[in-house]
Amino acid sequence: MHKDKLKTGYDKTYSEQYDKVVWCEIDDNRYLGSICKRKxxxxxxxxxxxxxxxxxxxxxxxxxxxxxxxxxxxFLGFK
Known part of the structure; x- marks a missing residue:
């Protein structure tokens, strides 16, 4: 199923929720490595x-x- 069609339990689609996540930069805790399985x-x-x-x-x-x-x-009954 395409990620835009997935529901996260919120009123918004997965991509609408995901786009609001703060994007990370490379720092002391992160590095650039091989491409992950989700590309x-x-x-x-x-x-x-x-x-x-x-x-x-x-x-x-x-x-x-x-x-x-x-x-x-x-599960807890929230929208």
């Missing part, structure tokens, strides 16, 4: 922005967090 390309570098602590993709982590928040709110 997140940081600033058209051909690489993904990753956390130094666990090597995970920053953008994938944001997607998972937004999805989880939506599921929790839906």
């Amino acid at each position: 997140h390309n940081w600033n058209n570098t051909g690489k993904s922005l990753r956390y130094k602590s666990n090597g995970g993709c920053v953008e994938c982590s944001k997607m998972v967090s937004l999805n989880l928040i939506g599921k929790i709110k839906k």
Whole structure:
């Protein structure tokens, strides 16, 4: 399913929620690494922005967090 059609448990679509996330810059906790399985390309570098602590993709982590928040709110009965 296309991400624009996905619902997050909010009144807005996934992409509307995701676009509001503050974009990260490279700092002491992040680095540019190999492209992730979801093909997140940081600033058209051909690489993904990753956390130094666990090597995970920053953008994938944001997607998972937004999805989880939506599921929790839906479970608790919030819109």
